[in-house]
Amino acid sequence: MADHVPSDVCQERMVHPENLEFVRREMPDFEVLCDMADLFKALGERTRVRILFALSRTELCVCDLTEILGMSSSAVSHQLRVLRASKLVTFRREGKNVFYRLADDHVQKIFEQALEHVRE
Amino acid sequence: MADHVPSDVCQERMVHPENLEFVRREMPDFEVLCDMADLFKALGERTRVRILFALSRTELCVCDLTEILGMSSSAVSHQLRVLRASKLVTFRREGKNVFYRLADDHVQKIFEQALEHVRE
DNA sequence: TATTAATATGAATAAGTGTTCATATGAACG
DNA sequence: CGTTCATATGAACACTTATTCATATTAATA
Secondary structure, eight states, rough: OOOSSSSSSOOOOOOHHHHHHHHHHOOOHHHHHHHHHHHHHOOOOOHHHHHHHHHTTEEEEHHHHHHTTTOOOOHHHHHHHHHTTTTTTEEEEEETEEEEEESSSHHHHHHHHHHHOEEE | OGGGGSSSSOOOOOOHHHHHHHHHOOOOOHHHHHHHHHHHHOSSSSSHHHHHHHHTTEEEEHHHHHHHHHOHHHHHHHHHHHHHHHTTTEEEEETTTTEEEESSSSSHHHHHHHHHHOOO
């Protein structure tokens, strides 16, 4: 009967301590994980995915994007703001137009994996 | 003065038609893009990123996850539900425990790219 | 300078989402 | 069978967010 008597420490739950330690050792910092979540949050929206996919083909001005998406320039502009904040796009001004492009090619690679996952 | 007279079609905006056509030709279907957005939406949350990172190291039961995250089992369970719905995790039952693991390794590759993007 | 086109932004509203709390299910075990 | 532990789920609340509308900015141009 003695074999289920708790040790000096309280029994708690039936966890797997070796797993806990292993995982804790390898987990990135909480902040880094939050930054990643924020990045995915920026990617996790219909309009923004469509914008990014369009920009993955070629540089485009806001006006082009409104045509491609069939949305108001205000709505597009608000979403571009989010993408700018996440450093997913950069832009340059040329006269009255502002041209947007992808900030780097991480997005493309992430999209490739996501496409594969979706198409299974 | 005749050179800015509209043609038979109304003038609309100063878009770049060659870009529009090029992008439209290459864009995946709207549905596919929505599925991708939903995938990123599932990835775009602190708790879920932490869960997935933990599972990327080893299979874990819900109880282990509550310990690692320092959260209630209810909160964890609700998030696992979302991850299940997005087919990001699978699970198997073993007695009273339910063990979760990543559904495939797309997530790992996506995480690698995201980490690189965050660390720049 | 006044006007117009392209883009940006603030406020407001409607829809979505994460956690907690209470409760339910499901399995082992006395 | 009744209890206990592990997990799941429904409802509610607080919080976030995407779009629209109105308005501001910025640049070209008459």
